[in-house]
Amino acid sequence: MKPALGLTVSTNLVITPQLQQAIHLLQLSTIDLQQEIHEALESNPLLEIDDSDESGYSDAHESSGREEPQETTSHEPSDQSLSRDESTSRTEDHDEGPQADSQWEEQIPSDLAVDTAWDDIYTNDYMPPSGSGSHDEFEGPYERNDQEASLQEHLLWQLNLSLHNERDRLIGETIIDSIGLDGYLGTPLESLAEALQQQEATLADVETNEVAAILRLIQQFDPPGVGARDLRECLLLQLDQLPTDIPRLATARRMVEQYLEALASHDYRFLMRRLKLRNEDELHAVISLIQGLNPRPGSQITSETPDYIIPDLVVSRHQGRWRVELNPEAMPKLKVQSHYADMIRRADQSPTNQYLRDHYREAQWLIKSLQSRNETLLKVGSKILELQHGFFEQGEEAMKPMVLADIAEAIEMHESTVSRATTQKYMHTPRGIFELKYFFSSHVSTAEGGEASSTAIRAMIKKLISQEPPRKPLSDSKLADMLAADGIQIARRTVAKYREAMQIPPSSERKRLR
Known part of the structure; x- marks a missing residue:
């Protein structure tokens, strides 16, 4: 064979630092995210908390019965504040014009490509923005200074x-x-x-x-x-x-x-x-x-610090319809300081101004990554609300079998994205606070040819045990027979496995006088 030169066309996914940042933020819990934001605020002088009333996220999805969730108007305060900053600075310094801004201001796409099978390509090499704070030094709002004695x-x-x-x-x-x-x-x-x-x-x-x-x-x-x-x-x-x-x-x-x-x-x-x-x-x-x-x-006597849960999503009933929205207390609201943005556009190409420009781009990407995270969580939460509508109406016994692929297919995202978006993310409902992964369960075939959720079956077993006579508790075989009478065919050992998973002792240990 003779050596030759040729051109080939191929499509490859290039995982940029900005994409790594978006993926990194997506997988963080709410408390870890707040710590990440705290470090970003310390290291980036252009970032600040947006305390304006109109800056809160009002994204919400509603669901009633089998209707598709309807999305209300989405407000993106960070982009709006950036737009106002740009228009103000261009009015004050019209000599430079938009062409001068485009030389250094990086264009951010409207949708970040966080949906990908990045389990195969993403490594934990991403380092969060450096700053004076660290995970060891940072003391979050729920850290206790007075540790209990061991x-x-x-x-x-x-x-x-x-x-x-x-x-x-x-x-x-x-x-x-x-x-x-x-x-x-x-x-x-x-x-x-x-x-x-x-x-x-x-x-x-x-x-x-x-x-x-x-x-x-x-x-x-x-x-x-x-x-x-x-x-x-x-x-x-x-x-x-x-x-x-x-x-x-x-x-x-x-x-x-x-x-x-x-x-x-x-x-x-x-x-x-x-x-x-x-x-x-x-x-x-x-x-x-x-x-x-x-x-x-x-x-x-314990010296362990309690673990606090801050729900990412809130489910409520509004005018007869179930509604899921972002938790305003958990979602960070950031914006770029307009004073520094004006200074950047009016300054020269000095190292100091280049330093501010770099931080300006970092701030833009961080704000956009946070918005992308919130949008992904809202999509996943709204689809869970739709598919598990029976749970919110009737409780655990009405839970339907659901796997990650069901949500991924419905919202047109990869399963790995749904998996990271549901890990350590919590939903506050009228029935309690649940991790999003709680709503996923395997299916068990019924006598009629249908399917039942393993979560629903565990709830039925728990209910039957709570109603059993204390002098003669129900054995695993008896529980299996009672479930079979309701059309759910499962083996005795499966009942025992579910019972042990709920930390319920066997019938011989549940016997009581009254």
């Missing part, structure tokens, strides 16, 4: 108030370090004594009974039951700290000490016979007292 800190504080002997304090600190987050001591006392002998020269002669004495002191600390080595000891420690005049306290202590296994298996006849109780009312009073105890005392 369980170990809470116990050490009580230990320092109770012990003044250095030897006893070292033993107590070692015991507290071995207590888990649930409040239980998982290390044997013999092992603790050996560790202390090797750790400190002054404790070379420490014995197990000395460690046990300090442990008994710690077991009197708050929260009640801390430092226990098993469930029985944990419950007994809590019963010991209750007032002695509580009715049935002695019987409850005897039940925990001797018949905890029978209580776990709900062998009520055996318990009544052994404890010499006259009727079920007395047994119920004793069991209620035990059920009021905390089997995980360490859970009362």
